[in-house]
Amino acid sequence: MRPRHPIAVLVLLLSVAVAGTGTAQDPAYDALGLRPPLGLDSPKLDEPPAETPLEGDELDRRTEEITSLIRCPVCQGLSVADSPTDLALAMKAEARQLIAAGYSEDQILSYFERSYGEFIRLSPRAEGFNLLVWLAPILAVLVGVWLVATRVRTPRSATEETSVESDPELEPYLEIVRREVGS
Amino acid sequence: MNRVALILGALLVLPLLIFLAISFRYDPRAIDSPLVGKAAPTFSLADLDGHVYQLPESPARPVVINFWATWCQPCIVEHPVLLAGARRYAGRVDFLGIVYQDKPQLIREFVAQRGAWGPSLLDPGSEVAIAYGVYGAPETFVVSTDGTIVERITGVVTPQALEQILGGLL
Known part of the structure; x- marks a missing residue:
């Protein structure tokens, strides 16, 4: 060049x-x-910091919080906060600099997303196809509760008991059972 | 009742299984770079001799930027390809190497032993690598004269790929 x-x-x-x-x-x-x-030479972010600059313990705490939301690109399901790889450490150092300068969580995630795409977010945005990930567990719980509620009630229904006792073919066997239990 | 439960369960579980099957199929490095088609991050980096090289907003010639390392085996494989490419396109395309997480002494030895196809630039704190969304070495970016990233190649660059991409720019 x-x-x-x-x-x-x-x-x-x-x-x-x-x-x-x-x-x-x-x-x-x-x-x-x-x-x-x-x-x-390019600016990392085109907009001014949205929050106040941080330092000391508060800076450490926010760095951990925000980097725990960023996926380590060279790991399997680890966040930048949890990964000991060189790239993750470099990304953590960058995030720390940005937090110290007052950039917000959204701004920092957007900065990394600009280079790596949405993959870099450990929690995908709750929109479009991604909504499935957020809504499916809630739906599963609701359906589970409904299934349990309906199935628990059914065996106790009088209809089922009547239908068994009214079957003439079963009557001899039921009689034996009654004798056995002494009723 | 059982049929209803089965259908509901399938409706809930199947989309999740499909989603997971699609997601786990992805190799992160194979995901399209969001930077392709956008302006290349500009930088100033020094080589081992202290010469500073700059990628401006509008380079005079197309630029091939290759992130490599001495510890990376595929980089050793692609080294002759880049050597040949730099010779073939000399004066028409600029080749810049950005060394990814490596040591100056090892870089010197590597270049002395295998030759150089361009400057070996140091990237303090992997700042430029992160700005380019690099996952690992080797990764190659081709920048056109209007400063746009026209291609990103993960893994070993082939002569055919180089010819195809640069042929379209010259």
Whole structure:
């Protein structure tokens, strides 16, 4: 592409050194004596943070909460919060930076969704075909309750008892049973 | 009663089974990237010698961006394909390698041993890899001169795929 000369890097290093900023470091860059800002030029999010910036314990807590909603792309059903893989750790660090800057849960999920698609959400949005996942368990419980209620009542119904006793073919056997139980 | 229960049960269970069967069939890396057809995230990254390379909003030539690593066996398989591609399209297409979660020393050794088809750029914190929705190495993105991602290839790039995609852009 467009190689800039090492002088450009030197200027970059000097400007960072003068500014004294402490952006996230990468060991690979440290080894080369390079300092960020290098990386994405595109803005991660096009809108301003929707919430207030966080720090300390609250930042840790929100980072755990939000990253538990993000799927680790290289794992089987694990969230970014639970995965020890390098990619998940990198995603967690990004989420933490965004939360610290005041971005909301929706904004952060949208940021990852822009790159990875809806697959990145551990809980799919409750819309369209996805509604099946949310509604089916409720329906199953309702139908189960209805089935139990109706089936529990049926054997006690008088109709069933009458129909058995009124069968003349069964009468001899019923008589034996009555004698056995002493009724 | 039993027939009603059976029908209701089937109505509830069958859609779920179909849903799960469809879902589990997916290889996450085979899911279409939402970035195809959209503007490529722009970046500035340094190679091992400190040269900074930039993907601008509208590159002068089509760009092949390949995320690779020395520990990735498929990357070793596709290395000759990219070497040949970079030679064939020299001056017409730019090839950029972004090293995915690797160590500078290993990258140096790899390139010294096998040759380079483009700069090996370091990606601090996998920031650019995440912006491109990378699942693992190798993954390749082709960016047109208007800055749009026209293709994403997961796994080993073949000469045929490269020719087909780049042929459509040149």
